[in-house]
Amino acid sequence: MRKISRFYFILTLFVVACAGTAPNILNVQAGPMGVSAKQIEINDKYLERNLSYGDVSIRPFDAANSFEAQVMLKNESDRDLSFEYRFIWYDARGYELSGITSWLPAVLGSKESKGFLSTAPGANAAGFKLMVRMPHGVTES
C-alpha cells in the first residue's frame, strides 16, 4: 500500500514538473508621453523569485504617436536563467493590436539585467502586456 502511495506521489511530481506554468504578467498602460500605470500579476512564484521586472521606459519617435517600450528584466539567481516572453499590445478599448505576439526564448546570465524592447504596432496603442514564463515550448516527444 505504501509502495502504491509512493508511486502516485512520484507520478504527481512528474506530471507537475512536466506541466506548463502560468506566466507572470506585467500590465502597462502607456502612450508616447510615458507610462501612466503598471501592475504585476504573479502566477509563478519560482519565476518571481528569480526574474524581476525593472523599469519601464518609453521612447517616442515622432509626432505620429509612434513609440517604443523597454522593460528591464533581471535574473536574480546565481545561475543562468532560461525563460520565454512575449509582448501583446492593446488599444484604449482593450482590443488586441496586430503584431508579433509569439513566445520568444531568452536567457539571462546570473544577476544580469537586460532591456526587452517592443515597438507599438500602431498609433492607437494604449498599453501592453509583457508575459514571462518558464520554458515549455514544443520539444521532441
Place this chain on the structure above:
Amino acid sequence: MKRTVHFLSLAALVVFWGCASTPEVNYGSPDQVETVTADFGSTDLQMIAEKMVNSLLATPVISSGNRPVFYVQNVRNKTDEHIDTKSVTDKIKVTLLKSGKVRFSAIGEVKDEMVNQLEFQASSGMVDPKTAKSIGKLVGADYFLYGELASIRKSAGRVKDVYYKFTLNLVNIQSGLIEWADEKEIRKQAKKPLLGG
C-alpha cells in the same frame, strides 16, 4: 487477488499498445517556442521578424508618417540548410503592412501577372473601358529591402552548436543609400542524450 492484478496489468498493457499503434496528432499554437531540433525553425523566423519589425518601425523612414512604398528583394540563404527565406520576409512584410505605416509594391513578386492583366484590360476589348486600368500608372517603390541569412555550424561529440545571423538592409532607390540596416543573431545548442537518441 494475484490473478486480478495480472489481468489488470495485461489490460493496461493492451490499452497502451493500442494507443501507441496510431500516431498522436495534436493542434498546437503557432506562438509556442519550438525546439524540436537545432535546425532553423518557426521560432527563429518569429525572432527575426520581431527584431526587424521593431527596428524598422523605429527608423525615421517609416516613423515620419509618409507611408513610403517598399518592395522586397530576395534574402540570400547562405546557410547549408534549405530555408524558405521568403517566409521570413513575408512575415516582416505582413506585420509592417498591418501597422499601416508602410505600403508594399507587388511588382517584384507578381510582375508578369500584372503586365498580363493590364494588357488584357487595355487591348482585349473584353473589359469596359470605363473600368479598365490604364498602363503607366503603377506606383514606383521608394525603397527596397534585401538581406542575407548566414550560419556557422559546429559539432563535437554529443554537442551541436548553430549560429545564425540574419541581416536586412533598406535601400533608397533614388539615392542608392542604405537608409537602415539591422541584424539578428541566434545561437542554438543541441545535446544528444547519453542513452538513446
